[in-house]
Amino acid sequence: MTGAQVTLCFLLRASDGAEEVLLGLKKTGFGTGKIVGVGGHLEQGESAAQAICREVAEEVGITILTEQLIPAGTVEFVFPARPEWDMFTTVYLCRDYVGKAVESEEILPHWYPVQKLPHDRMWADATHWVPAFLAGEHGTWRIVMNPDNESVASSTHSL
Ligand SMILES: Nc1[nH]c(=O)nc2c1ncn2[C@H]1C[C@H](O)[C@@H](COP(=O)(O)OP(=O)(O)OP(=O)(O)O)O1
Numbered sequence: 001m002t003g004a005q006v007t008l009c010f011l012l013r014a015s016d017g018a019e020e021v022l023l024g025l026k027k028t029g030f031g032t033g034k035i036v037g038v039g040g041h042l043e044q045g046e047s048a049a050q051a052i053c054r055e056v057a058e059e060v061g062i063t064i065l066t067e068q069l070i071p072a073g074t075v076e077f078v079f080p081a082r083p084e085w086d087m088f089t090t091v092y093l094c095r096d097y098v099g100k101a102v103e104s105e106e107i108l109p110h111w112y113p114v115q116k117l118p119h120d121r122m123w124a125d126a127t128h129w130v131p132a133f134l135a136g137e138h139g140t141w142r143i144v145m146n147p148d149n150e151s152v153a154s155s156t157h158s159l
Pocket residue numbers: 006007008028029030031036037038039040041077087089123125126
């Protein structure tokens with residue numbers, strides 16, 4: 001395991017019989033301009049579960065309790081050309097939360113049908129792991145980026 005400890009959560013809701021996921025346009029910091037899962041860095045002394053509850057509240061104004069989180073697995077992002085960008089991400093799903101998504105300085109949130117994710121506006125690697133987590137698969141992913149820090153050199157998955 002390498003990289004900064006981060007966490008993200010896919011909030012899910014039913015809409016006309018179809019499932020939707022809350023993603024957000026990143027307005028600042030790492031990945032600006034991309035559509036990403038809601039989340040961020042763990043602070044000193046925080047568990048991933050505590051961090052994601054704080055991040056979701058800060059970024060989109062929704063309240064989650066740690067017991068409402070569904071652990072889904074981890075994704076390690078490796079940037080060989082920029083090792084300082086490496087991140088180790090703990091991923092959760094959540095179907096039980098309070099509040100409506102609101103825009104913050106960091107994220108413009110939007111609900112997307114799980115079957116129609118905006119892949120052209122997401123990180124290129126997202127096709128490798130996001131649909132799998134949203135389909136309920138539990139897993140450990142390792143994504144290694146090419147020197148352009150955008151396209152995927154390799155992606156491995158284990159249970
Ligand atoms: N290759 C990749 N594909 C992807 O889909 N998400 C990635 C990724 N590499 C990193 N991420 C995610 C993980 C993490 O949720 C997010 C970066 O964390 P943050 O949003 O917290 O970063 P920032 O530097 O903007 O914010 P601060 O934590 O406030 O410093 O980017």
